Amino acid sequence: MTSRRGAAFLVALGIVLAGCTMDSTPSGSADSSVVEAVDTTVAETTDTVVETTIETTTTSTTTTVPKVDFTCVTLLKCQFANLAGVDFSLLKLEFTDFSVADLTGASLVRANLKQTVLIRTNLTNADLTGANLSGANLTGAVIAGANFTNATLTNAVICGIDPTTAVGITDKQLAEAQMFRDKGNRYCP
Numbered sequence: 368m369t370s371r372r373g374a375a376f377l378v379a380l381g382i383v384l385a386g387c388t389m390d391s392t393p394s395g396s397a398d399s400s401v402v403e404a405v406d407t408t409v410a411e412t413t414d415t416v417v418e419t420t421i422e423t424t425t426t427s428t429t430t431t432v433p434k435v436d437f438t439c440v441t442l443l444k445c446q447f448a449n450l451a452g453v454d455f456s457l458l459k460l461e462f463t464d465f466s467v468a469d470l471t472g473a474s475l476v477r478a479n480l481k482q483t484v485l486i487r488t489n490l491t492n493a494d495l496t497g498a499n500l501s502g503a504n505l506t507g508a509v510i511a512g513a514n515f516t517n518a519t520l521t522n523a524v525i526c527g528i529d530p531t532t533a534v535g536i537t538d539k540q541l542a543e544a545q546m547f548r549d550k551g552n553r554y555c556p
Contacts, residue, residue, distance in 0.1 A: 496535070506547075520544040 448468045456476040464484040470493050477497040485505050492512040499519045506526040516535030526547035530536045 515540065 448465070450465075450473055451469050451471040452473060453470070454474040455478050456474045457478060459479045460475075460483055461479055461481045462483065463480070465488045466484050466486045467488065469489045471489050471491045473490075473493045475493060475495045475498050477499075478495075479499045480495075480503050481499050482502040483500070483504075485503055485508050487507040487509075488505075489509045490513045491509055493510075494514045495518045496514050497517045498515075500523045501519050501521045502523060503520075504524040505528060506524055508528055510528055510530070511532040512534065514534045518535070518540065520536075520540045521543045523544045524547065525541070525544045530541060
């Protein structure tokens with residue numbers, strides 16, 4: 368059973384790699400190499416385990432893949448996910464758990480992040496312009512360089528972060544949020 372799952376994985380990997388173009392520069396160049404499809408057929412036997420290896424030789428350091436469209440996608444649990452640079456603009460992401468996710472440079476312009484869990488999430492240089500963060504939990508999030516211009520922070524839990532490192536956070540936004548301090552008489556929830 369394990370060898371069948373492994374074979375299925377290799378077949379899927381071969382199909383995915385067959386369409387990838389690998390370039391030596393992010394913008395592409397004339398000398399790019401295309402990964403050839405590999406026959407990953409596995410013979411049905413009872414005593415023999417057949418393993419297929421995909422061999423690829425390339426000097427490229429980057430792969431250019433088409434931009435992913437997340438329209439109409441429902442995300443629920445994205446804990447520990449690497450979502451750096453992903454465009455989530457205008458999406459409804461209410462109640463999504465992005466705990467400890469890397470959203471560095473992500474675009475969340477006018478996204479609905481109501482009640483979203485962003486505990487210890489890396490939002491460095493993320494664009495949250497006009498995003499709805501009502502009731503979101505930003506405990507321990509890294510927000511250096513993140514743009515919160517016109518973002519709604521009503522009842523958002525802000526704890527263990529320094530709002531002065533972000534861009535566009537106003538006193539009005541902070542007054543609407545639930546501010547907690549690590550030291551003093553109010554503690555993080």
